[in-house]
Structures are given as structure tokens and as C-alpha cells.
Amino acid sequence: MAYVGDNLTSFATEKPERSALKCGAAGWTWRELIRDIEAVECHIQSRAPRGGRIALFLHDPTALLICFFACVRTGRVAVVADAAWPQGLKSVTLSEVKPDLCIDDKSFAADCGIKSRPERLARAQEAPPGEADLFYAGFTSGTSGAPKGYVRTHGSWLKSFELSNRAFGVTRADRVVLPGGLTHSLHLYGAVCGLACGREVVLLHRFDPRAVLSELGGAGSGAVLYATPTQLHYLCEAARRSGPVDTVRQVLASGAKWRDKDRTALAGVFPKAQLIEFYGASETSFIAVSRPRDKVPAGSVGRAATGVQLVIGDPHDPAPAGRSGPIWVRSGMLFSGYICGDAPQTRWRDGWLTFGDDGYLDSDGFLFLTGRGNRMIITGGLNVYPEEIEAVLEDHPAVAVAVVAGLPDSVRGHRLEAAVQLSGPLPDAASVLRRHCAARLATGKVPRKFHIRENLPVTAGGKPDIQRVVSDLLHGEGKEDA
Structure with missing residues (x-):
């Protein structure tokens, strides 16, 4: 090509x-x-x-x-x-x-x-x-x-296609199913890669979990699903009523960290599917890949993808294993620059690119994400990554989605508050979730308030719309639990 x-x-x-x-x-x-x-x-x-x-x-x-x-x-x-x-x-x-x-x-x-x-x-x-x-x-x-x-x-995506075919083993016989809008780079990539490699592509006008399951169930063998972890969570919820789908051969998840409990639940929904997670960004394509055979530690997004060099902290003086810092990447799949907008955290150095994500590598080379540098909250002098708190909240069996924000506070600089969408009934939810966080987080990282929402807003790509959630919290919209 x-x-x-x-x-x-x-x-x-x-x-x-x-x-x-x-x-x-x-x-x-x-x-x-x-x-x-x-x-x-x-x-x-x-x-x-x-x-x-x-x-x-x-x-x-x-x-x-x-x-x-x-x-x-x-x-x-x-x-x-x-x-x-x-x-x-x-x-x-x-x-x-x-x-x-x-x-x-x-x-x-x-x-x-x-x-x-x-x-x-x-x-x-x-x-x-x-x-x-x-x-x-x-x-x-x-x-x-x-x-x-x-x-x-063109070359950056052609190299991405090569990696997809090599790492995921997709064949021309597969149908590629995309459950979200094509303005999300994950879904657009899946559609373009599918057609460019000779596969049938199935699109849906909007994300509807029941419609996605119906399409996958009628697809015959060999269906491949690209989806965000948030979309997969809702597919699991819908499948509780409709039952498992055994026609899916592969699930490719990206866009956010895939929670271990959601991956386990999805294995029951698609019992014959290979569940693969890949981590990357719009500016980088693939960075790390996590496949079942890789024995990936809990919480990791996998090892560097083939052809990708990955270091933490400084490309010329990498941080040791276990130390968190900016993620730097070098590969043939990187973007060429911006045509509009402001991105001060995206920087180049001698062919290496960093783009705002922080993380660390363990001694075996597995990558763990600690958060986005531009989401870091300073509260009472403590640097807090909201992703850490969101992961703890989402580990509770009654929590579907959580977003943690730092709101202006005259004493602390910012105070931590959490907006939570439940997956089922949870009496006295705020107290239960506060105790859940207190048992797993340092005192300064426990949210001061919990806001229980019937539904959290999502972006066109199916991820929580963090900006809208923060705006709602600032304006005091929705039900609030102190």
C-alpha cells in the first residue's frame, strides 16, 4: 500500500x-x-x-x-x-x-x-x-x-495498519463493527483500516448497546468490534438481558484504561472473543498493547507495541522502573503537528514525542498510567491525579462511571469532588463511597463531596465528557450528596 x-x-x-x-x-x-x-x-x-x-x-x-x-x-x-x-x-x-x-x-x-x-x-x-x-x-x-x-x-497510518494486522491477526474474512461516531479517532481508524485492508465495515448512526449486540449477533462468525471501555461497560449491562454473543472473534478496546472487572464481565458476553487493549493517542497511534497471552499485570496497559520506543521522564535520561513521569514515544506512527489549537504539553525532542500523559514502567517493561498532566489537581499542597481516584471508585461493584474534579477552594486551592453514575441501587451512596475511598486512598485524596447522577454525559466517542461534568459541578446542577 x-x-x-x-x-x-x-x-x-x-x-x-x-x-x-x-x-x-x-x-x-x-x-x-x-x-x-x-x-x-x-x-x-x-x-x-x-x-x-x-x-x-x-x-x-x-x-x-x-x-x-x-x-x-x-x-x-x-x-x-x-x-x-x-x-x-x-x-x-x-x-x-x-x-x-x-x-x-x-x-x-x-x-x-x-x-x-x-x-x-x-x-x-x-x-x-x-x-x-x-x-x-x-x-x-x-x-x-x-x-x-x-x-x-499517509505513512503514519500505513505503519499503523501494518501493526494492527501483525499484532491483532485480523483477516479479510472479518467484519469490522464500529459502534460510535467517526469523529472519534478510534472508530474512524477502525473503519478506514478495515476498508483499506479489504474487510466489510458495519457502522451505526449512534451508540445503542442493544443495537450493537443485535448487529454482532447477526454478523456470523468473525466479527471484530472496536469500542471504548465505556461503551463496553454498557454493552455488558445490556447483555445481562439479551445473553452472550458467540459470533465475536475479537474486541479491540482503547480510549481509556479498561477496568479489570469490566474485562472479566465482557469475557462472559463474548465467550469466543480475544480481548485486546491498546493504548495510544490521536497524535501517536499505538503505544502499548495488552493481549491475553501477555500475562499483563493488573492495572497495566501492556508493553510497548512493536516498533515503538517508550521511556519515562526524559528520553536522554530515562526514569528508573517504578518512577512516574511524562511518557515519551518514538515510532514511525507519530503525527506531524497541529493546524489549530493550543497544546503546550505536546513537545518534541530529537524525534521523541510527549503529549501530556504520565506513567511508569515496571521492571518487566509493562506500562502503567498515572494520569494526564493537565488533569493533575493540587489540593492542600498535594499533587493528585484524578484518574487514580476514579479507578478506586469504579472498582466498587455499584459504580458504573466516575469523574473526579478539582473545584476552586479558598483554603485548599482546590477541593476534590466526585460525580458518580451507579450501576444499581446503593443506599446512602455518598457515605458508602467515602468509606470505600478512605480504605484505599491517602486521606488527602478522598473526595470531599460525592454527586450521584442518573447518567453522566459522554462524548461522541463514548467517553465521559469531563468538561461538561466539571461545568455541571461548578454550576451546582444535578443531585448532590455531601
């Missing part, structure tokens, strides 16, 4: 009537998929220069995926934005990114020629993109809450 998506035309020739893409009642064979991608390619080539940025604001994940491939196969940069952004945020981001073309729901339907024009326009003859060319820009939260846009080269 010389560039992302260059095999799609050959797949359309080799297996034209085989299913390539499905979302709800809509479906595409490989022949239909390449037809629609080429129609959008003609539109893009006539309106944006080679190397130009194409902003994609599309609610329909299939339209987004078709436009994505049309951009990257013609040497343009697909700027994948969230169509649900409020107009103010959209306007500010566009003013910084300065796209050459924007495609939204209306313009896609009117101008892109998908299944609506009888004539076929000839594609312009251009040299194909190369591995060093930029092809994709996505967004993740910046330090101010505004999105920061990262950009990747």
Missing part, C-alpha cells in the same frame, strides 16, 4: 458484488463503494487544489467515510469535524483551519453526485499521493476546552 485507500479499486475488481459497507438499511458493495468515492473525487478535484484542506461536517457516517476516502485518494487533506458543533465553535475553528472546501449535509446531497447524476465525470489525471503527504486532520480537546487539530501523513 503506497497511500491510504489505494487498494479500494482492486477490491472493487476482485469482489465487486461482495458487501463492503453497511449502516442500518443502507449498504454498498465494493463496486458501488468505489463508484461513489470516485464521484466525490471528481467534485473535490474541481474545487480544491492538491494538498488542500477539505472540511467535512457530515452527520451520516457513510457519507463521511466516502468523502474521507475521496479526499485522501486525491492528495487532499480530510479535515474531520463534528457536525454537532455549535455554530460559534464551528466558525472559530474554520477561521483557524482555513479549509479550501467545506462539505456538509446539504452540499453533499446537492453537489457530490452520489447516486443522483446519470453522467459520470472523468477524474482528473493527477499523480497519486505519497507516504510523506498529509492526508487527515482530526480534533481533540485543547487546554482551553477549544479543539486542537492534529494532522497525519
Whole structure:
């Protein structure tokens, strides 16, 4: 593969009537998929220069995926934005990114020629993109809450595809099922990697645990599921009523630390599946991989992935085993920089990259995460990583999800408070959870207040929306237990 998506035309020739893409009642064979991608390619080539940025604001994940491939196969940069952004945020981001073309729901339907024009326009003859060319820009939260846009080269994702195939052993026979929106880099990567490697990809318009289980149950053997740990938790909850699914061959989890109790529960939901966790970031692709055969210690995210160098603290003077510090990475899968937004914790040094996550390595090379540097809370002079407290709370059998925040306090600087979503009844929940934390944490790390929520807000990618939770706590919204 010389560039992302260059095999799609050959797949359309080799297996034209085989299913390539499905979302709800809509479906595409490989022949239909390449037809629609080429129609959008003609539109893009006539309106944006080679190397130009194409902003994609599309609610329909299939339209987004078709436009994505049309951009990257013609040497343009697909700027994948969230169509649900409020107009103010959209306007500010566009003013910084300065796209050459924007495609939204209306313009896609009117101008892109998908299944609506009888004539076929000839594609312009251009040299194909190369591995060093930029092809994709996505967004993740910046330090101010505004999105920061990262950009990747074809080569960085091609190397990621190679690692996926080698480490996970996925074959062309597998169906790849994506339960969330494609603005989340995990789900977009799974969809693009799946199609680029000749697999059928199944998308869902939104995350619905029962719909995901139904799709997996009807998939036949060989289904592969990409999901965040939060999504997998809700799948386990839904499966208590619907029963296990034995058609899933592999579950690939990323986006947050996968709790040991959730992994154990999921083994009962997908009894024939290999459960794999990988740790990385939008800027890095894969960093560490945890597979069942690796005998990974509890709490670890695994060892460095093949081709990845990993050190803690300082790339030229690494910290000893057991000492926490910034995580530094070097590999061929790293991003190329930011096109907008503020990211002071992302730094380069002699080919090494650090991006705000802290952790430590044990004597056997297993990586343990201690938190995000930009989430660290100073309370009463004590440096606290909220992730440590969240992990303790989520270890309680009645807790589904927890978010810990530091709120302004005139005495301590910040005070620790926890917003908790329960998985079942828990009388006098605040007192029970306070005792649970006190038995496992230093006194200064026990939250001063516990806020019990019926549901915590989640991002489009299925992870807890920390910024919204903190905003709610600051404004005193929801039920509160002192």
C-alpha cells in the first residue's frame, strides 16, 4: 500500500458484488463503494487544489467515510469535524483551519453526485499521493476546552495498519463493527483500516448497546468490534438481558484504561472473543498493547507495541522502573503537528514525542498510567491525579462511571469532588463511597463531596465528557450528596 485507500479499486475488481459497507438499511458493495468515492473525487478535484484542506461536517457516517476516502485518494487533506458543533465553535475553528472546501449535509446531497447524476465525470489525471503527504486532520480537546487539530501523513497510518494486522491477526474474512461516531479517532481508524485492508465495515448512526449486540449477533462468525471501555461497560449491562454473543472473534478496546472487572464481565458476553487493549493517542497511534497471552499485570496497559520506543521522564535520561513521569514515544506512527489549537504539553525532542500523559514502567517493561498532566489537581499542597481516584471508585461493584474534579477552594486551592453514575441501587451512596475511598486512598485524596447522577454525559466517542461534568459541578446542577 503506497497511500491510504489505494487498494479500494482492486477490491472493487476482485469482489465487486461482495458487501463492503453497511449502516442500518443502507449498504454498498465494493463496486458501488468505489463508484461513489470516485464521484466525490471528481467534485473535490474541481474545487480544491492538491494538498488542500477539505472540511467535512457530515452527520451520516457513510457519507463521511466516502468523502474521507475521496479526499485522501486525491492528495487532499480530510479535515474531520463534528457536525454537532455549535455554530460559534464551528466558525472559530474554520477561521483557524482555513479549509479550501467545506462539505456538509446539504452540499453533499446537492453537489457530490452520489447516486443522483446519470453522467459520470472523468477524474482528473493527477499523480497519486505519497507516504510523506498529509492526508487527515482530526480534533481533540485543547487546554482551553477549544479543539486542537492534529494532522497525519499517509505513512503514519500505513505503519499503523501494518501493526494492527501483525499484532491483532485480523483477516479479510472479518467484519469490522464500529459502534460510535467517526469523529472519534478510534472508530474512524477502525473503519478506514478495515476498508483499506479489504474487510466489510458495519457502522451505526449512534451508540445503542442493544443495537450493537443485535448487529454482532447477526454478523456470523468473525466479527471484530472496536469500542471504548465505556461503551463496553454498557454493552455488558445490556447483555445481562439479551445473553452472550458467540459470533465475536475479537474486541479491540482503547480510549481509556479498561477496568479489570469490566474485562472479566465482557469475557462472559463474548465467550469466543480475544480481548485486546491498546493504548495510544490521536497524535501517536499505538503505544502499548495488552493481549491475553501477555500475562499483563493488573492495572497495566501492556508493553510497548512493536516498533515503538517508550521511556519515562526524559528520553536522554530515562526514569528508573517504578518512577512516574511524562511518557515519551518514538515510532514511525507519530503525527506531524497541529493546524489549530493550543497544546503546550505536546513537545518534541530529537524525534521523541510527549503529549501530556504520565506513567511508569515496571521492571518487566509493562506500562502503567498515572494520569494526564493537565488533569493533575493540587489540593492542600498535594499533587493528585484524578484518574487514580476514579479507578478506586469504579472498582466498587455499584459504580458504573466516575469523574473526579478539582473545584476552586479558598483554603485548599482546590477541593476534590466526585460525580458518580451507579450501576444499581446503593443506599446512602455518598457515605458508602467515602468509606470505600478512605480504605484505599491517602486521606488527602478522598473526595470531599460525592454527586450521584442518573447518567453522566459522554462524548461522541463514548467517553465521559469531563468538561461538561466539571461545568455541571461548578454550576451546582444535578443531585448532590455531601
